[in-house]
Amino acid sequence: MSAFLATVRRDLLLALRRKSEVLTAVFFFVIVTSLFPLGIGPEPVLLKKIAPGILWVAALLATLLGLPRLFSADHLDGTLEQMALSPSPLGLLVAGKILAHWLLCGLPLVLLAPVLGLQFDLDASTLGILTLALFLGTPLLSLIGAIGAALTLGVRGGGVLLALLVLPLYIPALIFGAGAVEAHIAGLDAGGHLSLLAAMLVVAGFFAPWATTAALRIALE
Amino acid sequence: MQWNSVGEFFAMGGYALYVWGSFGACALLMIAEPFLAKRRLSEVRKSLIRERLADELELQQRSQ
Amino acid sequence: MRQSIIHWFKFASPQSFYPLAGRMIPWFWAATAAFGIAGLWISFFVAPTDAQQGEGYRIIFVHVPASWMSMFIYLVMAFWAGLGLALNTRVSGMMAQALAPTGALMAALSLWTGALWGKPMWGAWWVWDARLTSELILFFLYLGFMALQAAIDDPRRADKAGAILALVGVVNIPIIYFSVKWWNTLHQGSTINLTKAPSMAQTMLWGMLLMALCFWMYSIAVALTRVRAIILERERHTEWVKHAVE
Numbered sequence: 001m002s003a004f005l006a007t008v009r010r011d012l013l014l015a016l017r018r019k020s021e022v023l024t025a026v027f028f029f030v031i032v033t034s035l036f037p038l039g040i041g042p043e044p045v046l047l048k049k050i051a052p053g054i055l056w057v058a059a060l061l062a063t064l065l066g067l068p069r070l071f072s073a074d075h076l077d078g079t080l081e082q083m084a085l086s087p088s089p090l091g092l093l094v095a096g097k098i099l100a101h102w103l104l105c106g107l108p109l110v111l112l113a114p115v116l117g118l119q120f121d122l123d124a125s126t127l128g129i130l131t132l133a134l135f136l137g138t139p140l141l142s143l144i145g146a147i148g149a150a151l152t153l154g155v156r157g158g159g160v161l162l163a164l165l166v167l168p169l170y171i172p173a174l175i176f177g178a179g180a181v182e183a184h185i186a187g188l189d190a191g192g193h194l195s196l197l198a199a200m201l202v203v204a205g206f207f208a209p210w211a212t213t214a215a216l217r218i219a220l221e
Numbered sequence: 222m223q224w225n226s227v228g229e230f231f232a233m234g235g236y237a238l239y240v241w242g243s244f245g246a247c248a249l250l251m252i253a254e255p256f257l258a259k260r261r262l263s264e265v266r267k268s269l270i271r272e273r274l275a276d277e278l279e280l281q282q283r284s285q
Numbered sequence: 286m287r288q289s290i291i292h293w294f295k296f297a298s299p300q301s302f303y304p305l306a307g308r309m310i311p312w313f314w315a316a317t318a319a320f321g322i323a324g325l326w327i328s329f330f331v332a333p334t335d336a337q338q339g340e341g342y343r344i345i346f347v348h349v350p351a352s353w354m355s356m357f358i359y360l361v362m363a364f365w366a367g368l369g370l371a372l373n374t375r376v377s378g379m380m381a382q383a384l385a386p387t388g389a390l391m392a393a394l395s396l397w398t399g400a401l402w403g404k405p406m407w408g409a410w411w412v413w414d415a416r417l418t419s420e421l422i423l424f425f426l427y428l429g430f431m432a433l434q435a436a437i438d439d440p441r442r443a444d445k446a447g448a449i450l451a452l453v454g455v456v457n458i459p460i461i462y463f464s465v466k467w468w469n470t471l472h473q474g475s476t477i478n479l480t481k482a483p484s485m486a487q488t489m490l491w492g493m494l495l496m497a498l499c500f501w502m503y504s505i506a507v508a509l510t511r512v513r514a515i516i517l518e519r520e521r522h523t524e525w526v527k528h529a530v531e
Binding site for chain 2: 329330333334339340341343344347348351386387390393394397398401402404405503506507510511513514517518521526527530
């Protein structure tokens with residue numbers, strides 16, 4: 001467990017030294033969501049209708065931005081190989097790195113979402129559901145994305161390939177995440193969507209670090 | 222059989238574009254794909270045969 | 286028991302699988318032709334005109350087999366990939382690699398014929414129906430698999446990475462299908478119910494089954510041809526390959 005926490009701490013410290021990388025994803029999220037009203041028009045009814053989808057797609061793409069860096073720096077300087085050889089299980093260290101990725105790329109989006117939701121004329125309870133859905137959904141995106149990041153580690157054209165591999169797998173998270181907010185706007189109960197999102201998070205939390213570890217071992221061979 | 226003439230058969234009750242578009246695309250791709258796969262196979266084979274001939278030639282020249 | 290295991294592992298080496306595949310391919314082509322002729326005969330000359338959809342419904346005879354095969358091939362591909370990962374057999378990875386383009390082709394055909402069916406029946410080339418959407422996502426999964434394999438130079442690593450991706454995809458396909466279906470029912474307004482197809486006549490079912498068998502045999506024949514090419518490409522520096530191509 002201490003190895004897990006040490007990995008999280010290390011990745012967070014490293015990221016704080018290179019603040020721009022973290023901020024890029026956050027700014028991307030802010031700018032993309034702000035562009036939509038400019039492209040579509042400021043009509044509040046329409047904006048309210050498309051808000052969940054836009055915020056979710058933007059979050060999907062923003063988490064994607066940080067993924068190629070998840071393992072590449074450690075792969076280049078040999079840290080990853082040290083991790084694979086270390087006595088603590090690699091899966092635990094990988095889980096730590098995924099958590100760090102979420103804290104850096106996912107959590108800021110969750111915290112920013114209510115502010116950005118105001119641009120789309122969402123009311124307070126809808127903003128709450130949006131934040132909750134993103135809180136459950138963004139870790140799922142980090143977990144699934146980590147598999148893709150490990151598979152494309154050190155591969156030609158890794159970034160674009162990563163998007164091609166990971167985005168189709170993000171679809172369930174998108175559907176249930178945006179669906180929860182839409183259901184709430186339509187006056188329905190969002191509980192079903194949120195529970196399914198949580199269930200997927202639990203399943204992914206169990207399997208994704210394992211699959212990521214297997215993919216990393218292949219890349220390190 | 223429900224077709225009275227060849228023309229009626231090809232007209233497909235007004236759905237010619239859609240029916241023949243579907244069957245045609247299937248036929249086209251399902252002829253093209255085996256063709257491409259076979260060409261890939263024969264190209265590897267050819268290059269392997271060329272490689273072997275080159276090896277044999279080299280051996281002959283060395284023995285002379 | 287032990288004997289039969291050894292017997293099966295014998296064909297797991299590229300060296301013995303290459304000639305075996307070569308001997309099997311003509312038989313699968315013959316089966317493709319036989320099922321195809323019978324299937325097409327039923328599709329066009331035996332199956333009656335549909336009361337609601339006229340002659341347009343005949344697209345079903347290629348659309349449904351293509352959709353079935355696109356899903357089935359992904360499962361088979363994942364099976365071979367998983368087998369390759371678990372037992373470290375070389376031919377398994379090659380089989381998975383050989384199947385992917387055929388699977389993608391089937392998914393593409395399913396989408397294309399689906400669009401051509403949708404236009405006269407629903408008045409739109411594309412509707413966001415749960416099945417069509419899942420098929421599109423399946424097509425993306427195939428493209429991702431092929432792109433990943435193409436991007437990795439070392440074939441052994443490509444096999445293993447592809448295997449993990451295929452297995453992750455297989456776990457995800459039911460989740461994706463279920464979520465798309467849920468999404469579809471939530472947005473009832475814009476959807477057309479596909480499951481309310483007219484009651485299927487016995488002959489139509491036969492036509493569809495025969496065409497599905499034709500597509501199945503076709504897929505095996507093409508995949509075996511491609512796997513032979515892959516075997517030669519990857520094993521080109523071994524001694525047996527030099528003797529295999531006389």
